[in-house]
Amino acid sequence: MTSDNLGVGALTLAHIAILEEIAARLDRRPEFVICGWRDPNPPYLTRPDLEVVELRLKDFVRPRGGLYSVLRGCDAVLDISAGDSFTDIYGPKRFGTMLAAKRLTLMAGRPLILAPQTIGPFEKPWTRRLALSVMRRADVLATRDDLSTEFLRTEGYDGPVIAASDVALRLPWTRPERTGGGRVKVGLNVSGLLFNGGYSGENMFGLRESYADMIRTLVARLTAREDIELHLVGHVISDRIEVEDDYRVCQRLGAEFPAAIVAPRFRDPVAAKSYISGMDFFSGARMHACIAAFSTGVPVLPMAYSRKFAGLFGALGYDVMADCRKDSAETILAAFDDALARRDEIAARMQGSLDRGLARLGLYEAAVEQCLRTTIGPRG
Incomplete structure (x- = not known):
């Protein structure tokens, strides 16, 4: 609580x-x-x-x-x-x-x-x-x-x-009223724990390539597109444990890439899920941020770092996923671009997985x- x-x-x-x-x-x-x-x-x-x-x-x-x-x-x-x-x-x-x-x-x-x-x-x-x-x-x-x-x-x-x-x-949620122009709202959850190399600071989760470098490349690509409105979304927000804190990392990226929107410090999980429900597409390395998107009908590309991702989404027949332990950065970026382009098709197929x-x-x-x-x- x-x-x-x-x-x-x-x-x-x-x-x-x-x-x-x-x-x-x-x-x-x-x-x-x-x-x-x-x-x-x-x-x-x-x-x-x-x-x-x-x-x-x-x-x-x-x-x-x-x-x-x-x-x-x-x-x-x-x-x-x-x-x-x-x-x-x-x-x-x-x-x-x-x-x-x-x-x-x-x-x-x-x-x-x-x-x-x-x-x-x-x-x-x-x-x-x-x-x-x-x-x-x-x-x-x-x-x-x-x-x-x-x-x-x-x-x-x-x-x-x-x-x-x-x-x-x-988890209950309320979809926010749509505001802004016609740009595609893309939500990106950035894991502070992965960005900082885990508790050891030395890639403790065994990712194939630098997560921080890959995220910076992705944010640079998305903020350069005039048709995209990028939202950086934290889902673990900790003042006490800096290595875990998504919000600090999102702020840092927001300063590096001013075109990105840094989502607020959510007061509770319902507020976070409601915010995510307003996206047109979502991706992230925090599993429950991805579940928030999935369960509100937002097409999502989970960026897995443990077997719990494949176990959960695989059991529901949802196969849109990147694996940060096995995939190269270029493979993950290509998977992101592909899923973003096919978001309407993915959204249409998602309902069956959610019902399951x-x-x-x-x-x-x-x-x-x-x-x-x-x-x-x-x-x-």
Whole structure:
């Protein structure tokens, strides 16, 4: 609810929208407890039926206090692991907190709903064993892509899995009124993390060529075209962690290329999605910025840097994509030009993929509703 990463916030707000619909069918009035890391940002949403609990590391290890006490006060727990953090590739600390949250839910005797997420990889035998132990005890287990489902099977998980999609497809939005002339509005999300070489500053994601050089070339080409109105769109906006901040990089590029429009510092994920919905074409390396475009009917070219892109969009039959790890800069630029030129054709085909994603997400929503019916039931 307070994350610098608007993609993480999108997962939270979309879940609230989903749960409100389920609660209405159960004739229940929901109360939400949102648990996340302590953050100085104000919550995206404040209202009487919503409590935000800010966690610190010690809250995961206190045996009868901290997060455990919070979970005991809930009827059910939906755990989405920030979308892609139930893995050991980010180090033992993050894996430990992701695992602890799930184990504490089970210790508290509350239904554990593992919401649609990328699961794995687990590169160490001990992390694999511990992850499987909690997944086998979950009441609902959903993935957001077929690659995660296949991974679970290869790792020895033989329980039920819902092959769903990303819940951010259900994030609310409002399309802005069209303003300006007849130029084509092109949105470009620039990842500050990739632009800065990752946390190490040394191409930690193994991109084939310099992302920063490729982006500068692309911005130069687009701002030189009189038929294009280029918008530089940040989706992770962080004052505290400069290496992650998209907005600073967009400002820097805006100063280098004054013809580009730097999108505002969005106050929440809904504002970001609504702004993106006003574009005629979109491209970016932040997956949830691309999901915002995709789910509002804006033709989009995702610039992938991990398997989660291909897993999510591939499962929906959407094959318009560039791969920054495998493709040369020239190949990516050519793919951008091609997709931009074919944007009307791509938009016409997108609806089928979006319908597929919403149908897959509906399977998850039905499972959550059934779990809540069993746990609390409709009002008698």
